[in-house]
Amino acid sequence: MSDAVKLFKAPIRLEYTIPAGRATSRFCRGLASGRLYGQRCPECKKVNVPPRGACPTCGVPTEEEVLLPDSGTITTFCIINIAFAAQALELPYACASILLDGADSTLFHLIQEVPVAEIRMGMRVRAVWAENKLASLEAIRHFKPTGEPDALASIEGHF
Ligand SMILES: [Zn+2]
Structure with missing residues (x-):
């Protein structure tokens, strides 16, 4: 009897559609018009x-819409150093949780236009919008530092 097969390659793929729902639909339509x-x-x-x-x-249920500015403060972040299959950006790059001014929860997005070693909690950032805005978070290309003083006190309790 031959040896048992222990491993084999079986590439898989999963496509799915997620209904956006009313809140996410309004949020995405806002992004397409440059508003958060x-x-x-x-x-x-x-x-x-x-x-x-x-x-x-x-x-x-929440229904009251609040227009937020596209500036905020980094509460936490991660630096991606390891290459992976769907990687679209040059390594290393950073993603961060951003507490938009006037918000109580964070938005997760890319941080660019700054060396990753300079990214820190409390750093003030602003959105860089895409020219052709899709109805998704891709309407924002990334966030970049504003150059304002850090605002650690404003993010207390959000990390
Ligand atoms: Zn509540």
Whole structure:
């Protein structure tokens, strides 16, 4: 009897469609027009972005739209140093959780136009918008430093 087969290659692929829902649809339409909308919770008054249609803390529906500026503060970040199959950017690059001014939850996006070694918690950043804005987070190419003083105090409790 021959040896048992222990390994074999079986490439797989999964395509799926996710219904955006009302809150995400409004958020994406806002992005396509260069605007960032969050939603304020009627109970705790926190502004969540991206909005999910319900407060993650209170669990109640959220409908009040809040126009947010495209500036914020890095609460935490990661630097990608390892190549992977779908990699689109030159290594190393960084992604960060960004607390937009006036928001109570963070948005995850790329940080560019700064050496990764200079990226830090509290760094002030602003969105760099794409010329042709899609109805997705790709409407923002990345965030870049504003050059303002760090704002660690403004992100206390958000990391
Ligand atoms: Zn709430």
